Amino acid sequence: MRFPHRRAPDEPPKQTGPAPAPPRPAPPLRPQQPAQAGVYDWQQDADWQQGAADSQQGASDWQQGAADWRSPHQPQPRPTSPKNIGMDLWRRMSLDAEETADFPPRPPTGGLSYRPDTVCDGWSTHTLDLRLASVRGQQHRWDGRPREDDAAAAWDPSTGAVVIAVADGVSDARQPHIGSQLACRSAVDELLKQVREGGGFVTDWQKLLSTVHWQLREQAGRLLRTPDAGVAETAELLATTLVAGVATPTPEGVQVALLSVGDSGVWQIKHEELYPMLGGKTAGADGLLSSAVQPLPYVPRDFRPLEFRLEPGSVLLVGTDGFGDPVGDGRGMVGRLFADQLRRPVPPLGFAHLLDFARETFDDDRTLIALWPRDRERTEP
Amino acid sequence: MMESNRGHLLPIYVLADESGSMDEHIDDLNDGLRSLHQALLGEPMAAAKVRFSVLGFSDDVIERVRLVDLRSAAEFPRLTTRGMTSYRAAFEDLISRIPADVNRLKAEGYQVHRPAVFFLSDGLPNHGEDWQDPHRRLTDRNTTLGAPNIIACGIVDADAKTISQVATRPEFGFVANKGVDVGAAIAKFCTALTKSVISSGRSLGSASPQLVVDKPEGFTVAIDVI
Numbered sequence: 001m002r003f004p005h006r007r008a009p010d011e012p013p014k015q016t017g018p019a020p021a022p023p024r025p026a027p028p029l030r031p032q033q034p035a036q037a038g039v040y041d042w043q044q045d046a047d048w049q050q051g052a053a054d055s056q057q058g059a060s061d062w063q064q065g066a067a068d069w070r071s072p073h074q075p076q077p078r079p080t081s082p083k084n085i086g087m088d089l090w091r092r093m094s095l096d097a098e099e100t101a102d103f104p105p106r107p108p109t110g111g112l113s114y115r116p117d118t119v120c121d122g123w124s125t126h127t128l129d130l131r132l133a134s135v136r137g138q139q140h141r142w143d144g145r146p147r148e149d150d151a152a153a154a155w156d157p158s159t160g161a162v163v164i165a166v167a168d169g170v171s172d173a174r175q176p177h178i179g180s181q182l183a184c185r186s187a188v189d190e191l192l193k194q195v196r197e198g199g200g201f202v203t204d205w206q207k208l209l210s211t212v213h214w215q216l217r218e219q220a221g222r223l224l225r226t227p228d229a230g231v232a233e234t235a236e237l238l239a240t241t242l243v244a245g246v247a248t249p250t251p252e253g254v255q256v257a258l259l260s261v262g263d264s265g266v267w268q269i270k271h272e273e274l275y276p277m278l279g280g281k282t283a284g285a286d287g288l289l290s291s292a293v294q295p296l297p298y299v300p301r302d303f304r305p306l307e308f309r310l311e312p313g314s315v316l317l318v319g320t321d322g323f324g325d326p327v328g329d330g331r332g333m334v335g336r337l338f339a340d341q342l343r344r345p346v347p348p349l350g351f352a353h354l355l356d357f358a359r360e361t362f363d364d365d366r367t368l369i370a371l372w373p374r375d376r377e378r379t380e381p
Numbered sequence: 382m383m384e385s386n387r388g389h390l391l392p393i394y395v396l397a398d399e400s401g402s403m404d405e406h407i408d409d410l411n412d413g414l415r416s417l418h419q420a421l422l423g424e425p426m427a428a429a430k431v432r433f434s435v436l437g438f439s440d441d442v443i444e445r446v447r448l449v450d451l452r453s454a455a456e457f458p459r460l461t462t463r464g465m466t467s468y469r470a471a472f473e474d475l476i477s478r479i480p481a482d483v484n485r486l487k488a489e490g491y492q493v494h495r496p497a498v499f500f501l502s503d504g505l506p507n508h509g510e511d512w513q514d515p516h517r518r519l520t521d522r523n524t525t526l527g528a529p530n531i532i533a534c535g536i537v538d539a540d541a542k543t544i545s546q547v548a549t550r551p552e553f554g555f556v557a558n559k560g561v562d563v564g565a566a567i568a569k570f571c572t573a574l575t576k577s578v579i580s581s582g583r584s585l586g587s588a589s590p591q592l593v594v595d596k597p598e599g600f601t602v603a604i605d606v607i
Contacts, residue, residue, distance in 0.1 A: 329386070
């Protein structure tokens with residue numbers, strides 16, 4: 001499409017002198033409006049009277065006003081805002097009987113490049129809806145440490161395959177947030193390469209692990225300024241768990257293949273129940289918890305990808321233990337909440353908000369990717 | 382139906398020597414406990430994950446507080462000196478107490494980390510008493526449910542050999558250096574250790590996960606001074 005105000009590179013310039021005056025005065029950027037009482041003028045701050053603009057109305061009024069505003073061809077009064085949208089709509093959802101103590105999170109410190117507290121994403125292909133969120137845990141918000149979890153996802157248009165990765169940097173390592181980010185990005189890149197060449201399927205899991213392993217070691221070498229960082233050195237700096245894999249649309253349905261290193265996990269919501277499929281902390285013989293994990297760059301000697309068909313009406317969840325610990329066996333309050341709320345795709349911001357629920361003693365970073373197979377009749381995203 | 386996954390808890394036991402020989406240091410210990418309480422209150426995420434018991438021992442064991450949530454606890458009752466120093470009585474008490482506590486917390490729907498015991502003594506147990514046998518049973522993970530990690534802190538002039546035998550690993554035994562403010566040092570040490578044990582992040586794995594304890598300020602690893 002050509003835009004009338006743009007000039008093709010081979011067209012000669014139409015004029016070289018000063019721009020002519022417009023044929024008529026330029027239209028205002030916004031329609032003229034009568035001066036309204038209660039509009040804040042920063043240059044006359046002393047005269048400002050907040051009461052004139054503050055409607056004192058609640059969120060339900062605002063939502064009704066917003067709906068009215070969207071209806072066409074009917075001039076409507078300007079919608080009024082609730083007193084504080086952020087507080088009213090986006091306060092962390094507490095799952096405890098008592099109100100959870102809230103506090104302003106501290107910014108991450110330690111010479112980091114930018115590391116956001118929360119990331120979320122969401123998109124749909126012909127066959128799958130994806131939501132992704134990674135939120136900093138309350139302990140890290142309190143301590144002013146960065147989010148150590150990360151996630152990544154991508155789509156191969158030629159096969160329709162969706163590749164995903166979730167990682168949890170090990171707190172003992174010195175730069176766990178770099179480890180998890182690098183593991184996710186390099187895993188997704190390698191998986192994309194394999195599915196492009198493999199008709200939508202992963203062809204070499206060993207190569208996937210080797211790629212992430214060597215990416216971590218290369219990065220460790222750069223950080224340590226040494227040409228060859230050893231495995232132990234790399235682990236001390238960048239150790240991370242990883243779950244990575246692919247969801248491939250086939251005529252028989254969506255085929256899923258995932259590989260996990262460490263205790264990050266895989267769950268499914270099916271028949272309105274959430275249940276674990278892979279990963280999670282295992283209690284010892286005496287039923288006590290252990291927090292030890294064998295992460296990347298250590299590559300397990302024996303590994304087997306988890307492969308299954310994701311049936312219509314079910315939901316695939318891949319996440320870190322910050323999600324897995326409160327979910328437990330899926331039959332508790334948190335499992336029921338997610339089984340109920342994620343029956344259908346929710347908006348990405350809502351997905352992140354849901355994941356940031358407050359539950360006492362569960363204060364780790366949380367990361368979750370959800371995949372819904374799309375109904376057959378909905379063939380276009 | 383009981384909620385099956387209410388949270389993760391770490392039971393901590395302060396096992397404090399109240400025998401007559403501790404007379405000089407008991408105020409320091411009480412100060413240290415008060416500071417520890419205050420320090421953990423300043424760490425709300427950590428405090429939520431701890432259930433705290435304070436036990437004073439001499440000829441027997443007196444339970445000062447049991448499995449208390451520090452956020453709702455008033456000040457700890459004060460330790461007072463009395464009687465002799467029976468390590469045997471102290472460890473026998475824990476052999477029955479800890480499994481009962483672990484089962485109680487699990488029945489309430491919590492998942493439980495391996496308990497930690499902070500053992501504070503001048504390292505002078507009753508002469509000729511066999512405390513090693515109950516100590517062995519207490520710390521044997523095949524015998525006692527929730528067999529604890531014991532971090533032993535010897536107060537000034539403590540017998541280093543005894544302290545290192547009480548600790549479940551050589552690097553968990555410490556003796557206070559001369560001139561150190563024992564109360565403040567213990568409070569700082571216990572707070573740091575608690576935070577590290579219950580931090581939600583994970584430790585680098587090994588076949589047998591191990592508690593990592595850094596040397597407290599003002600203390601020397603007991604094994605080093607033998």
